[in-house]
Amino acid sequence: AQSVTQLGSHVSVSEGALVLLRCNYSSSVPPYLFWYVQYPNQGLQLLLKYTTGATLVKGINGFEAEFKKSETSFHLTKPSAHMSDAAEYFCAVSDLGNEKLTFGTGTRLTIIP
Amino acid sequence: DVKVTQSSRYLVKRTGEKVFLECVQDMDHENMFWYRQDPGLGLRLIYFSYDVKMKEKGDIPEGYSVSREKKERFSLILESASTNQTSMYLCASTPLDRNNSPLHFGNGTRLTVT
Numbered sequence: 001a002q003s004v005t006q007l008g009s010h011v012s013v014s015e016g017a018l019v020l021l022r023c024n025y026s027s028s029v030p031p032y033l034f035w036y037v038q039y040p041n042q043g044l045q046l047l048l049k050y051t052t053g054a055t056l057v058k059g060i061n062g063f064e065a066e067f068k069k070s071e072t073s074f075h076l077t078k079p080s081a082h083m084s085d086a087a088e089y090f091c092a093v094s095d096l097g098n099e100k101l102t103f104g105t106g107t108r109l110t111i112i113p
Numbered sequence: 114d115v116k117v118t119q120s121s122r123y124l125v126k127r128t129g130e131k132v133f134l135e136c137v138q139d140m141d142h143e144n145m146f147w148y149r150q151d152p153g154l155g156l157r158l159i160y161f162s163y164d165v166k167m168k169e170k171g172d173i174p175e176g177y178s179v180s181r182e183k184k185e186r187f188s189l190i191l192e193s194a195s196t197n198q199t200s201m202y203l204c205a206s207t208p209l210d211r212n213n214s215p216l217h218f219g220n221g222t223r224l225t226v227t
Contacts, residue, residue, distance in 0.1 A: 009153065034215070043117070043203055043218030044156075090155060100171065101216065103148075103156040 002027040002093045006104035014112045019063075019078040021107050023091030026072060033074040034092040034101065035065055044090060050074065061085070086111045116140070117219040119204050125225045132191040134222050136204030143209040145187035146216065147171075147179065150201040162187055194226045 007022040025031055032051050036044040048059025055067040061084075065076045074091060091104040120135040138145065143164055148156040148171075158171030160179040168179050176198060180188040187206075191198055201223050205216040 004155075006155075036216075041220070043205075043220045044216070045218065046215035049215065100158060100161070102158075105153055105155040 002031065002095055002102050004091050004093050004102055004104035006089075006091050006107050008107055009105065010108050010110065012110040012112055013081045015083060016080050019076070019081045019085065019109065021076040021089050021091075021109065023065075023074045023076065023104060024072050025074060025091070025093045027093055027095050029095045032094045033065075033067060034094070035059065035063070035074075035076050036090045036092060036103075038088045038090065038106075040087075047076070047089070081109075081111050083111050083113065085109060117204055117206055117217050119202075119219040119222045121222050122220065123223050123225075125227065126191075126194050127227055128195060130191075130194045130226075132194045132224065132226075134189040134191075134202050134204075134224070136187045136189070136219055137185050138187075138204075138206040138217070139185065140206070140208070140217070141184065142206035142217070143184070144207045145181065146205040146207075147177075147187065147189045148203045148205065149173070150203055150221070156203065159189065194224075196226050198224065199226045200224060 005024045034049045035047040038044045050067045058064045088108045092101045094101045117138045146161040147159045162181045178190045204219045
């Protein structure tokens, strides 16, 4: 069975500082990995995904994530936080494409002016 | 752009009522999903459907059923609502080529059962 662990339910960073949101997964087969973002009162939208190929994945709004098989991690980073990045972020894993995506518990990101 | 529309943004129902949550997508997607979102628990899959009249249980199907009579519409049914079903419900869809297509989510229905 696949699972996702997001370390830190709340993360606060100053505007302009590095954003690092942690995600570790378990999967019995090579995983597909995703990061989704949820802004207030909205559904989730895809930030980026890893399926195969290059392990450093770039997404929208300046975010990127690196798949590290040896560490079973897929941490999300952004070099410089912006106020508009305040949202909840979900890491997700699937071993069959998008079917039965398993989500983490989410990390709420707060940006300090 | 894909649009996934959930018919109600907020719903308040009484314990024991039969509740229908409706979801419509406009991009001819084969796959549709219902999740519930709770603080500290993330999103959990209730049911999904690969095609009209087909359904599969997700991780937490107890107390729920679904209906997919038309390709664009996927309904979640609470046969007898209970207070522990108070939650945010999210519908999502994706085309058959799911390996290369993300889930497209609606904006959610916040259900309160009193």
